[in-house]
Amino acid sequence: MRAANRAHASTAVTDSPASSVLSRLLIAVLATLALLLVWRPAMLHAQGTPSAASQASTRVHVVKPGETLWSLAARYYGDGHQWQALARTNGLSVAAEPPLRVGMRLTVPSRPTVRGPKAAEVAAAPADSTVPKGALAKAGEGTLPPAPDASPAKAPAGSLAAQTAGKKNAGRAGARVATAATAAPASAPSSTTAKVATAADTGRADLSPSVGTLMGERGARRVGLVDQEVAMASRKPNEVTTVFHRDLPDAAEAERRTRAVLRPNTPAPRVAELQSAPFVVAEAVLAKAGRLAGRVGSSQSTGDAYPQRAIMTDQVELAAPALQSYRVGDRLIAFGPPSLLLPGQLLVQPTGVLEVVKAEAGKPALATVRRQSGRIEEGQHLLPAPEGGAPWVKTTRLDTPDVSATVAWLDPNEGQPTLQSFVLLSAGSARGLAAGDEMAIYRRIAQGTTEAVAATVRVVRADRDHATAIITQQYQTDIAVGMTVRRYAKAP
Structure with missing residues (x-):
């Protein structure tokens, strides 16, 4: 009995582990099947054909100005690097810049949209430097205007075109009429409504000046955006009213102010007239004058037939008078043979002005020709040049001529004296003549007592007994020695 019981117990112990393994295996198989049954629809959907929503995303896009392959890929796929799909589908080559043309119709293939937090940033500025330039080239750059079927490009944000998009110029008159038309009853006549609608057309230019209050006068016309009432209403409370004072000086004050800001218009003295004017010297003075020895660098044996001649900037040797010497800076007038x-x-006629530039003891002084009014030659006499120039002063017109003289000399080298010609008068400083005086030359008509003004002259140099004048105006051609000359305007 005991043996049988033992054998039975051993068999029970051996079958129990096998049942446990089988039960566990069965549970695992059932669990696996359950998981397969639960996940099978999702897996089939992911690995099968595109869904209806994916098929519906396939569309046609019309290219607008400024768009690129990169921006379109970022728009439809959320990733600009997907631009190659658009290029392959539409047969575009990025070698052409830009590959897109405004108005081009692109087929956008359906792809899973991959969106991330940096999608907008990648669309704006791609970080991948290997992206071809053709993928980033904007449509419409450097090409013709957009095609008729393409929608217009939007103006950049902040530009004047963006700020005024959809707006028209509305004048103040049009705004008032539009307000009146809004407030008018609906039963108004149709003709009045048409007039109001025409006046309220803000597309028409209103170039008439606005009517408002200007300088206290109602109805005064002024050109501006608003009238005075609106301008005053728009002022800030802390602004101070600006008052403009109009200064109207009298004539004397206006002249004083003008002279204060303008440089005085004082004519310069006529140096050339004074140094070129003929004058009278005594024979004793001429005997003590220096001489022009010759031009430096030329032969000294030229003879009387071919005297040495000097021109501007030439240097000449000077022979000083007895018991005298020249100093550097001295100015001398050279003149040819005088006439009695x-x-x-x-009477001497200056030919030029010389300036001493070198003076050494025991050697002839050297001078340079500074001004030339005639032929400067070897052997001409030299006298000190007058200081200053012929003054240009404002004369006082006399009621009646006071000093009377005659024409004492005319230049024999001139066939007929004319403007800027010199004349010598028979009166000088001993009779009151001075440089700047204005005189008239009279000519008798037909041997009678009637006189006519032939020319007017201005005194340039006045010596004791004679005065040299220059012709300023000429009315008749005949001017001769002996004609009467009278002073009609006096220098101060």
């Missing part, structure tokens, strides 16, 4: 005017008085 009266017993003991000679």
Whole structure:
């Protein structure tokens, strides 16, 4: 009995582990089947054909100005790097810049949209430097205007075109009429409504000036955006009213202010007139004058037939008078052979002005020709040049002529004196003549007592007994020695 019981117990112990393994295996198989049954629809959907929503995403896009393959890929796929799918589908080559044309119709293939937090950033500025330039080239750059079927490009944000998009110029008159038309009853006549609608057309230019209050006058016309009432209403409370004072000086004050800001218009003295004017010297003075020895660098044996001649900037040697010497800076007038005017008085005609530039003891002084009014030659006399120039002063017109003289000399080298010609008068400083005086030359008509003004002259140089004048205006051609000359305007 005991043996049988033992054998039975051993068999029970051996079958129990096998049942446990089988039960566990069965549970695992059932669990696996359950999981397969639960996940099978999702797996089939992911690995099968595109869904209806994916098929519906396939569309046609019309290219607008400024769009690129990169921006379109970022728009439809959320990733600009997907631009190659658009290029392959539409047969575009990125070698052409830009590959897109405004108005082009693109087929956008359906792809799973991959969106992330940096999708907008990638669409704006791709970080991948290997992206071809053709994928980033904007449509419409450097090409013709957009095609008729393409929608217009939007103006950049903040530009004047963006701020005024959809707006028209509305004048103040049109705004008032539009307000009146809004407030008018609906039963108004149709003709009035048409007039109001025409006046309220803000597309028409209103170039008439606005009517408002200007300087206290109602109805005064002024050009501006708003009238005075609106301008005053728009002022800030803390602004101070600006008052403009109009200064109207009298004539004397206006002249004083003008002279204060303008440089005085004082004519310069006529140096050339004074240094070129003929004058009278005594024979004793001429005997003590220096001489022009010759031009530096030329032969000294030229003879009287071919005297040495000097021109501007030439250097010449000077022979000083007895018991005298020249100093550097001295200015001398050279003149040719004088002509006898009266017993003991000679008339000389300057040919130029020399300036001493070198003076050494025991050697001839050297001078340079500074101004030339004639032929400067060897052997001409030299006298000190007058200081300053012929003054240009404002004369006082006389009621009646006071000083009377005659024409004492005319230049024999001129066939007929004319403007800027010199004349010598028979009166000088001993009779009150001075440089700047204005005189008239009279000519008798047909041997009678009637006189006519032939020319007017201005005194340039006045010596004791004679005065040199220059012709300023000429009315008749005949001017001769002996004609009467009278002073009609006096220098101060």
